[in-house]
Amino acid sequence: MSRFLLFSASMGAGHDAVARELAGRLRASGHRTAHLDFLDLLPAGTGRGLRAAYRTAVRRCPWAYQAVYSAFFRDRGDPPPGGRKGWTPDTGPLAAVLESRLLHVVDRWAPDVLVPTFHQAAQVTGRLRATRGAGCPPSAVVVTDFAVHRQWLHRGNDLHLCLTDAAAARVRASTGRPAEVCGPVVPAAFTEASGTPADGHRSSRWAGEVARRGGDRPVVLVSAGAWGVGRGLTATARLLADAGHLPVLLCGRDEGLRARAAGLPGVLALGWVDDLPGLMAVSCALVDNAAGQTAVQALAAGVPVVGYRPIPGHGAEGVGEMAAEGITELAYDGNALLGALERLVLPGPERERRIAAGRAVFTADPAVLLARWADPRTRTETAAGEGGEGRHAVRERRGAPDDV
Numbered sequence: 001m002s003r004f005l006l007f008s009a010s011m012g013a014g015h016d017a018v019a020r021e022l023a024g025r026l027r028a029s030g031h032r033t034a035h036l037d038f039l040d041l042l043p044a045g046t047g048r049g050l051r052a053a054y055r056t057a058v059r060r061c062p063w064a065y066q067a068v069y070s071a072f073f074r075d076r077g078d079p080p081p082g083g084r085k086g087w088t089p090d091t092g093p094l095a096a097v098l099e100s101r102l103l104h105v106v107d108r109w110a111p112d113v114l115v116p117t118f119h120q121a122a123q124v125t126g127r128l129r130a131t132r133g134a135g136c137p138p139s140a141v142v143v144t145d146f147a148v149h150r151q152w153l154h155r156g157n158d159l160h161l162c163l164t165d166a167a168a169a170r171v172r173a174s175t176g177r178p179a180e181v182c183g184p185v186v187p188a189a190f191t192e193a194s195g196t197p198a199d200g201h202r203s204s205r206w207a208g209e210v211a212r213r214g215g216d217r218p219v220v221l222v223s224a225g226a227w228g229v230g231r232g233l234t235a236t237a238r239l240l241a242d243a244g245h246l247p248v249l250l251c252g253r254d255e256g257l258r259a260r261a262a263g264l265p266g267v268l269a270l271g272w273v274d275d276l277p278g279l280m281a282v283s284c285a286l287v288d289n290a291a292g293q294t295a296v297q298a299l300a301a302g303v304p305v306v307g308y309r310p311i312p313g314h315g316a317e318g319v320g321e322m323a324a325e326g327i328t329e330l331a332y333d334g335n336a337l338l339g340a341l342e343r344l345v346l347p348g349p350e351r352e353r354r355i356a357a358g359r360a361v362f363t364a365d366p367a368v369l370l371a372r373w374a375d376p377r378t379r380t381e382t383a384a385g386e387g388g389e390g391r392h393a394v395r396e397r398r399g400a401p402d403d404v
Contacts, residue, residue, distance in 0.1 A: 001030045002374040005111035005137075007102075007125065009038035009118040011051055013226035013252075014293040018117045018144055018185045025367035034109055038121045041101045042094075058229050062312045069313030073149040095123040095154075102128055106136055113374045114139040119151040126154025140370055142185065143167060146291050146325070147317035150174070159373060161366050163296075164325055182366040184296035191362075193277035193301045205275060206282045213268050214246030218284040218345040221248050221303070223294040226272075228254025230289045231309050234261050236337075240287075241266035243338050245345070248283070250294070277301060284345035287337065288328070291318025299327065299358030304344040304351060306330070308337050326357055 004026055008019035016037075023033040039051060057065040102124050106114070114137050116122040125139035140159040143152050148162070148170045160179040162168040171179035210219050220240050224230045228251045240247035241264065248268045251258040261269035273279055276294075280286075280301040288295040289310045298305050305328040307319035323330035329344075331337035343350040 001032065002112040002371065003032045003110065004034075004113050004115050004370065004374070005106070005109060006033060006035045007038060007114060007116040007118070007121040008035065009121060011039075011054055011118070012292070015118040015144060017293050018142060019115075021185050021187055022115065022117070022142065022367055022370070025365065026371065029367065029371060031371060034111065036102075036105060038098075038118055038124070041098045041105075041124075055227055058311060058313075059227060062231070066312035069149075073151050073313065094120055095127040098124045099128050099131065103132070103136065111137050113137055113370065115142060115370060116157075117142045117144060119145075119149070122152055122157060123154050126156035128156070129158065130154070130156030140373060142366060143171070144185075144293075145314055145318055146321040146327075147314065149314065149317070161369060163361065164321075166321070166325065180364075180369060182364040182369055183362040184293075184299070185366055186293075186297050186300040186362070187277070189277040190280065190297045190300040193281040205278050210246060210248075210268070210282050214266070217244055217246040217266075218341075219248060219282055220245045220341060220345065221250060221280070221283050221286045221294075221298070223250050223286060223288050223290070224252055224254065224257065225290055225292060225294065226252040228252045228257040229311055231311070233257065234264060234267075236287060236308065236334075237261060237267045237269075238264055239334050239338070240341075243341075245341065248279070285341055288319065290315040291322050295322070295328070296361070299361060302355045302359065304328075304354040305358065306337060306340045306344070327361055328358070329354070 004023070006019040006023055008015040010016055019035055023035055026033050039048070042050065057068070114125045116125050116139065122141045125141070128136050129139050138158040140161060141152065141157050143160055143162045145152065146163050146167060148167045152160070153171065153174045155175045155177060157177065159177070160168070160171040161182045162171060162179055163181070163184055165181055168179035168181050171177070222233060222236055222240070224233055233249060237247040237249045246266070246268065248270060249261045250273060251261065251269055251271055253272050255271065258269045258271050261267055276297065280298060280303050283303050286295065286298040286303050286305045287308050288298070288305050289308060291307070291310070295305050305322070307323055307328055307330040310316040310319040319330060322328040329340045331340050344354055
């Protein structure tokens with residue numbers, strides 16, 4: 001059995017959720033896991049500051065976040081004539097700073113595999129692998145975005161697990177390294193909750209609530225992520241209510257948004273929902289703006305997804321990529337949104353086709369792929385410059401997983 005160090009970041013909730021789900025699956029198969037927060041490796045207070053700055057940018061200054069995304073995440077081609085000192089397509093701004101800090105954790109716990117689920121974490125592991133080679137464990141990046149931006153891409157990483165064939169092709173073309181397709185990482189509870197609300201598949205916990213609030217109106221979830229991020233969320237909820245739906249606005253941990261939406265007629269505003277699988281079991285569709293975990297959880301639960309008013313940067317690119325792949329629909333205005341929902345909320349061929357396309361994304365269990373790849377008897381040597389079997393140097397293993 002192997003030891004996996006999962007390396008994510010508490011920027012919102014999605015990256016940590018993927019790491020936790022992977023860790024649970026690996027432990028269930030007898031492996032040992034540890035979970036490291038990228039922000040905890042930063043100097044004291046820096047991680048909290050970085051998270052606060054990112055949260056403020058995406059919520060209050062989306063134009064600023066778009067500018068940062070365009071500068072540091074989108075492809076920018078070759079360096080200018082004469083080059084820039086230290087520039088390479090693989091270099092992330094924090095990777096060099098955090099390399100030694102991650103190496104300290106690796107030396108202390110001696111994992112067999114590093115598993116970043118956050119793009120900047122992938123930069124750190126890639127740099128560590130590139131500079132230390134066989135002196136550190138191999139790294140397998142679990143990419144959580146449909147649109148793979150360049151911060152996910154470092155040639156030092158040994159393997160990428162991707163959501164789609166297009167994402168894997170992008171990785172291989174950019175890095176020259178292996179990439180496999182596994183689909184999203186979603187708890188089994190969402191798959192178990194799948195059904196057709198209009199045919200009577202209703203969770204006992206939520207059935208009474210939605211019946212009391214909306215009668216027989218189709219339940220349409222409106223996602224705002226963990227931080228309540230999005231443009232025109234209350235306007236979208238009002239639009240849906242006026243069209244005869246019961247919009248359920250998922251406000252995350254933004255109590256201000258919840259308070260504003262609570263007074264809207266015909267709208268159910270919720271804070272953080274612990275039983276999201278149960279809520280999805282009574283829902284007919286999801287209006288999504290970020291192509292994140294809520295969207296893929298809906299796909300697993302058999303809830304059609306419509307992208308609308310995506311947040312800047314990774315949100316807009318991810319929502320567009322999901323629609324281009326035929327996994328979801330993308331509505332460019334309110335009339336298009338209502339038209340899409342009219343076709344998708346009730347039983348029929350359009351709804352069934354969309355549900356089938358969403359379920360088809362889940363092609364393999366990434367935990368199984370990781371466990372198989374971690375086994376030196378089955379993992380093909382791919383890291384350039386590594387001799388022998390490509391495993392990192394054997395160290396004395398100290399500490400339990402929760403010591404990291």
